[in-house]
Amino acid sequence: MKTPVLQFGTSRFLQAHADLFFAEAETPLAVTVVQSSGDASRAKRLAALAAPEGYPVRIRGLEEGRVIDEERRVISVKRTLSTATDWEEVTRVFIEEAEIVISNTGDAGYAPQPEDGAPAFTQAMSFPAKLCHLLAARFAAGAEPLIVMPMELVPENGRVLRARVLEIAAANAASPALTDWIGQQVIWASSLVDRIVSEPLEPAGAVAEPYALWAIEAAPGLSAPCVHPCVQLVPDLEEIERLKLHILNLGHTSLVDMWQRRGAEAGAVVRDFIAIPEVRAELDAIFAEEVIPGFAAAGRGAQAEAYLATTLERFANPFLDHRISDIAQNHAQKVARRITAFVDWAAANGGPAGMPRLAAITARSGQ
Incomplete structure (x- = not known):
């Protein structure tokens, strides 16, 4: 054949x-x-x-x-x-x-x-x-x-x-x-x-x-x-790349920051970590108040909301043991590419000023 x-x-x-x-x-x-x-x-x-x-x-x-x-x-x-x-x-x-x-x-x-x-x-x-x-x-x-x-x-x-x-x-x-x-x-x-x-x-x-x-x-x-x-x-991969980088990947890196602040438990997995009410509330606030408005300013709000819903379902996969310690590797570089770059891109498109939660993650990473 x-x-x-x-x-x-x-x-x-x-x-x-x-x-x-x-x-x-x-x-x-x-x-x-x-x-x-x-x-x-x-x-x-x-x-x-x-x-x-x-x-x-x-x-x-x-x-x-x-x-x-x-x-x-x-x-x-x-x-x-x-x-x-x-x-x-x-x-x-x-x-x-x-x-x-x-x-x-x-x-x-x-x-x-x-x-x-x-x-x-x-x-x-x-x-x-x-x-x-x-x-x-x-x-x-x-x-x-x-x-x-x-x-x-x-x-x-x-x-x-x-x-x-x-x-x-x-x-x-x-x-x-x-x-x-x-x-x-x-x-x-x-x-x-x-x-x-x-x-x-x-x-x-x-x-x-x-x-x-x-x-x-x-x-x-x-x-x-x-x-x-x-x-x-x-027609253009940039739109999909940005959704993946600044929602799914940004979400993962935000969870690493929370995990580090909560003691960096060695065996923590994404599914269980986002089930902690305080963690989920902080993650939801990052997306609702900073990430989605940033995409909306660029005319991509509806796409970002749909992609976010799929992303959160992926995070909650009951069969997947996605260790946060694995995501935490090269954390500072990931913050620069996934978070700092998003803040800059959103600002260039007239997005919300400040983004205090994302700015704080960037500061804590040493960027």
Whole structure:
């Protein structure tokens, strides 16, 4: 079976997100999954992903007030490979079968490596360097350009990956024809993904919340990879990014500040913490008196209120043990990006002056 989707990454997020959507799509899509890290300890997972009976994804949480607790089977993965041991076959699939390339390799996968300038493939290369070699092979074979759709949590991820691949191509003295083909004819799609995938299942599968989103920024020649309720083609990702950053993420960081002021209990989880009346009252006041008015000033009040309702339901998920200590990592940097940046953005749009609660969080974080 030919697989039009070539996926780099084996994470439990992809298992419960894109791979599940491809299986449930109006027209299901077949996937080849490629492990780009070469981690031999994950060989069992790699084999299980392509089992004929599929693998399970358990959806557990709240949706419009209803408790959801169900299992779905993912049968979209038809083949699994590793760049460490199957590079020749990875290259063949990339040239002969792939129409869409997706990736979720994490920050480590994007990090430049000394081997990125090598004239031939080596496993020690970063993911963008491996992708550059695969694109060069496809171009040399005379195959059509394809769509590259990264899913890493990097703002404008398509543009970032394109720039890095072109940088590597230039360092390797790529021909002007190849550089033009990579930069102008390959479609580089930026996307934003969201779903809390709380734990893995062994040997493959995951537990995930009901909420899921795959928003893809529209571009010439680009269509959504599949028809599925959670997959959206949008004119501009900024609107969705801002809702996520300044409601869901801002809410999490605000809870960290409250948690620290209340003694930073080691085992506290979001679900139980927001059930404390004083905590919920403070969180509600932050949203009602500062965040929603800030969005309203920019003409996005109704969208923000709808997104907030979904966010609070996600926070209350009875099956999800989302530890506040995990959210608290890199707290000062998160305050700057999620809270201070919101206050500045809201002020620029004529939002409420002061925002004393958010200002106090910023001050306590040392920003």
